[in-house]
Amino acid sequence: MKVVLISMPDVAPLIIHEAAVHMPGHGIACVGGNIDPEHDVYLIDLIRKRRSIRRYLTRTLTRIRPELVGLSAMAWQYDTCLKLARLIKTILPEVKIVIGGYHATLMSEEIAASPEAALIDFIIRGEGEEACRRLVNALAGKDDLASIPSLSYKADGRFVHNPWSGTLDLDTLRLPIRDKRRLTWGYHILYSKIELLETSRGCTRTCNFCSMKHMYGRTFRTYPIKRVLADLDDIYYKRKVRWVFIVDDNMVLDPQRVMDLCDAIIRRGYRKLNLVVQADCISMSRNEEMVKKMAQAGFRSVFLGIENVSRKNLAAAHKGDIVTASQKAVEICHRHGIMVIGGLIFGFPDDDEADIVNNYQFLNTIDADAAYCQILTPYPKTEMRQQLIDQGMVTNPDNLKRYSGLWANVRTRHLSSERLQYLFWYHRQKVLGWWKPSGRVRSQGKGWTSIWTFTFKPFLKLYYGHILRKHGWIGRYERELKRLAKMNYFPDLEN
Known part of the structure; x- marks a missing residue:
């Protein structure tokens, strides 16, 4: 069975500029690493495809043709998660979609009762390694959806929430995926x-x-x-x-x-x-x-x-x-x-x-x-x-x-x-x-601190000094708000 796990493109640059740090999605790497080896698993971190999400996913999913796509999102990423689910269902109408992560865990009942539930086939609550492993096996005919703890699935068009599994035994977990199954690369800190x-x-x-x-x-x-x-x-x-x-x-x-x-x-x-x-x-x-x-x-x-x-x-x-x-x-x-x-x-x-x-x-x-x-x-x-x-x-x-x-x-x-x-x-x-x-x-980091001290900072001080003289503090602030508002807006997911 072919499985693609996707993390969101949304960023929150609370320390430095959003382009300075791109880290891989560790959650999907851990979940993917624990799916049984007879299945083909691929990872996509959309933080590395922020400017070409629709084009990249259309090309990649059409090539792989997965039977299951997993999406992981925090609360502030969930709006993007839903837009991705709509896009994925457009590309592959028959594909099954499972969502997990913090927001899916905390809001599973609300999600199940929402109009957007039509886009979602499964919800995994809490730690995802074992529940997702068993879900993939169940879709391959080797397990039973009703017996998988922490899984929510649909019966007669309505979600059924299986009991929570409790916490996992970390001794049993395999290493996360970092090899060629990870389709996006280039993760960096400065x-x-x-x-x-x-x-x-x-x-x-x-x-x-x-x-x-x-x-x-x-x-x-x-x-x-x-x-x-x-x-x-x-x-x-x-x-x-x-x-x-x-x-x-x-x-x-x-x-x-x-x-x-x-x-x-x-x-x-x-x-x-x-x-x-x-x-x-x-x-x-x-x-x-x-x-x-x-x-x-x-x-x-x-x-x-x-x-x-x-x-x-x-x-x-x-x-x-x-x-x-x-x-x-x-x-x-x-x-x-x-x-x-x-x-x-x-x-x-x-x-x-x-x-x-x-x-x-x-x-x-x-x-x-x-x-x-x-x-x-x-x-x-x-x-x-x-x-x-x-x-x-x-x-x-x-x-x-x-x-x-x-x-x-x-x-x-x-x-x-x-x-x-x-x-x-x-x-x-x-x-x-x-x-x-x-x-x-x-x-x-002598290299990047020198670049900051002698190149970027002097340029930025001149640039923002000009804005401050022309527009004042309020004007500079309003420009910053507009920049932040556009940061996690992805036009190619709007249609």
Whole structure:
């Protein structure tokens, strides 16, 4: 049986320009890698085909003629997902379409009851490896749809939702696909090749703005270190890639396991390996020996979820007071040469303009190397969403295409959503200003930091200086909004 798995073309450039980073879809690679080998599986990451989606898919799907196409999407990508489903049904009217990922998991009942359900044949809820493997076998006549946990399928034109399977045993999963079955290539971070690696799944933290528990429950599971090393060998030796982004939700929840993994990586003797990870401030601030081991193993950058420096906002997000922890975590990372990307969220109910300024100033105070800033987003089925709705703070409950973190879908008690959007942008320009690569950053990429410092930044400063003199801050902001609005608009999917 022929299967094509597709990830969405939509991007959310919360750190740097959308053209600077293109990462492969790890979810579809994992699902595809666990479909039984007698089936032909192909992967398409549409992030590499953003300008020619219709032409590329028409040519590729007509050539392969798959019997099943899988689509994976987040909430803010779901509108594109539906447009792709319509296009695919036009190209191959008889093909079956299965959707999965976070949005399909959280909103399966709503999707099943919607008019768009006519485009969709199956929904996989939660982790997709085993359910999709069995679905493909069932379509080949070797399994029964009604007995596949976490699968939703149609009977007499209506969706039937099988019981949830629970979480998977990670020991049983095969490696993700990175070979010639991946039809799209060219993944990069600032034009250095990059691949994705997973060492664990889940998070036990209680942040109420996060939808993680709906996918995995509040669990933390790890892959065997032997399996992680086999995955890293595949990336390093077979794919010849030296930059690896670890996609774990919160890798450092078990510090001893992290140190054991780092020791294993160090013994492997990889040269010029660069690892990037996301972590929580508490674990990083309390385990300097772990951070030291991470640096020795090749961890070059870490994203720290600081979220907010207001104690009332942290309490509202169920984060606890992590301001001191975040300061210490950054200090420890810098002591061992690890670059820190500080993550902040703006737009909590009590935020005013001073809070926005204070949060940006905090990033300067702790000497963060880069900023990952977004606006509080009422993601479907999260506790935070319901609280914000009850308080009358959600101004856009339905247009999920704007749920990428770039857009203000909420107001505060002091700021309209329009004012919040503007001040979020304006004070980033005024307080953070033009990015100045630190010595830590320059040591990781002398070439591209020099190009930025001596070529792109001077040009952009002249360009935006001209716009500012001609149109003022409001005019410059309005031009930026128009650019963002067009970013994930794909004209060739509209007809």
